[in-house]
Amino acid sequence: MLKVTIYVMFGIGFVSINAMKKILYTLVFIVPIVFVSCDNDEMDCDLSTHGTLIDYTGFDGCGVLVQTESETFEVINWEEMNFIPEDGMEICFDYNVEEARASICMMGQMITITDCQVLE
DSSP: OOOOOOEEEETTEEEEHHHHHHHHHHHHHHHHHHHHSOOTTSOOOOSSEEEEEEEOTTSTTOOEEEEOSSOEEEESOGGGSSSOOOTTOEEEEEEEEOTTOOOSSOSSEEEEEEEEEEEO
């Protein structure tokens, strides 16, 4: 019996059909794994609001503020939190707006954080 191997131009050289099948099968199994991998942008957050801490200490009476996608908040109860707020820290939080308070900073709504979760 005569065995015939067919070669096909692949990239810069010739590859046999069997080798091309192996490459194709490998790609069929690996490519979906790459596209199904976890999305690092979504962080586990059980609370209603996601924000980033911005340190405005020294800027007209400001301290550490929370910046969300659409708003900036001045937090009045940092001392009640179980962590030390740092610039760039990502948090999820629930809050109550403090309507009857005034601020020297005036960079956003004043809030009291009722629950907070640090994201890593």
